[in-house]
Amino acid sequence: MSLIAEIVSRIDIECDKFQLDAIDTSEISVNAEDSRQFSVTPYIHDVRAAVRALSAAPQRILPRRKLLAILKEARNIHDRLAANGVETYDENLQDALWLLAEKAAIRTLGIVLTSLLDHAWFLEAEIGYWDEVLASPLATGYYILQTSPVRISHQFWEFYSRLRAHLTDEPWPHFRSIGDRWKRFYEVVQRTVEERNLGDVRTTLLSPLSRRRSEIREQRKLLSNARDLNACGTGLLVEECFAFGGHYEKMSMSRLEWRNVIFKSVLLIDMTLRSLTNAESSTSDFADDVFTAVDNETRALQSHSEDYASARYVEVIDRLGQILQQRSRDYEAHIRASVRRHGRPSLITRYWLPATAALLSASTVLKFVTSRKAELVTWLTELGMTAVDFWRNWVLQPVEQLIRTIRHDEQSQIAIMSRRSLVADRDSLERMVVDFVRDHPEPGTQDAERDISAITASVREGDVTPVLRAYERDLRQPFKGAIRGDLIRALLIQIQKTKVDVEVAISGIDALLKSQQLVFGFVGLTPGILVSYAAFRWAYHALGNRKGFRIGNERERLRRALWNIDRILARCASGPGALLSYKDHGLFICEAHAMLERAKFALPKNRLHEFREDMNELLDVSQGVDRQFRVVRRMQWAYSRWL
Incomplete structure (x- = not known):
């Protein structure tokens, strides 16, 4: 079971506890003597079937296509109720519909969190590429050589655009000789070059290597900002979605409170994805902007809907479908666009140099082999x-x-x-x-x-x-x-x-x-x-599945993830009541997810269960940073043999 599946399963169990207290499940039944209750019987059976489909296989994330089909069925149930004139304010039917909405919202949260973690790894890989380029002047020089054709073509087209604009704006009187025309053309070209040089005074003072390293640092900074923003969204959703607040102490809540939690959680998922696709979002104001947007949406729905209870259920189902069909896809497209702009160069740009060398030397190699x-x-x-x-x-x-x-x-x-x-x-x-x-x-x-x-x-x-x-x-x-x-x-x-x-x-x-x-x-x-x-070991690793090398690499990544978790906890405020911020919590979850995935290959199978127990204790942020520190220290010496 993946980390996101465990989080979703835990949220599902907690919601079931509060739902059982908020709803008397014995009331969701069918009384044959009550004609009004009998009229909604088929719909309750349909809702129960949809709930069972959402509750199946809790140890894995539900596919997006299947969840969309269930949401479509839930919307069809509501439309049929409205078309047949069935009273939709029946509490039993409303509870069944809201139970369906809760299960669908939890499954949607799992899909969104999975997408956030996958793209966090994507961004981390691009940042790692820039770190390798910046690691040594030799790597930076090779990168400059790789990107030289693209850079030269961009400079050429930029110069050509400026020159064309100057030639268009420049008055051209009638010259008697061709030499005068060429002289005037040369003056325009010289002026264009001087303007370009004056505009790049700061960059011309630096060496080509320093200019490229400065550009690489800027690209890395933008990717780091995108990763931190993604981490803010992940931490916000994990901490605030289906958060029942003070109800944990008394373990009881009313129907209205339970439905409000579901409704606001769906709004939170929607507004988080909107903020993640907003280019002007920043990590410092991310949480405030999301909470403000949720409050505004709630007030707008209350002011524009006469039947607020029924409208909220419809709004939840529609927003879940919109999240799966539009918001998550917009977020994925936004991340891909950011990586295209600020990530590593294209495949052709990176490998044109060795491909050209191989092509030019192919004839020589072929002649040598033939002779x-x-x-x-x-x-x-x-x-x-x-x-x-x-x-x-x-x-x-x-x-x-x-x-x-x-x-x-x-x-x-x-x-x-x-x-x-x-x-x-x-x-x-x-x-x-x-x-x-x-x-x-x-x-x-x-x-x-x-x-x-x-x-x-x-x-x-x-x-x-x-x-x-x-x-x-x-x-x-x-x-x-x-x-x-x-x-x-x-x-x-x-x-x-x-x-x-x-x-x-x-x-x-x-x-x-x-x-x-x-x-x-x-x-x-x-x-x-x-x-x-x-000889056999070398041949096995060279020609086989390279399992030994993979185990070594996975152990190195596991060790690095544990080191990153230690660093995240170290920069947080210490004390008995210290908790992680949304950004640190999101980064913490990303590294924990990486640790669980690496442990499947790096650790023996008989130690995986103990490792998962330690990870569950490590992910319990409610106990404070100090206890998480102690768990990290225990894991460092307990699994030092495989790290």
């Missing part, structure tokens, strides 16, 4: 092949390897040495040492087999002491040991021992790698996944 066609095709082909190979080698294969690792596939296990290499070399070392000990037994050994078993166990633990002792003994007589071969044999056994030690160390490293194989698989997969994710 480099083969190379471009090769680049595109290689780019596609590179992308495919990257996906296959750095994403698919690491994923497959990781899956095999998780499943303990033997083919996927990391190995920096063969599986049986250490076992074979260790067995070979054992045999070498055992054979060496058998060939060179130590003196004093009793049980050779037991010593062999002990030596084998020692070799498995890395102890080759018998070989080292023989090696030390042969080193005392190296030549003799070399000739016998024992020294060389012991040296080769030690080389085999070194080889086994190296393989044991490598096997430890191999076991460590196998224990961390899953980690290495994820590390190898990470670069490919990151690059692929970045």
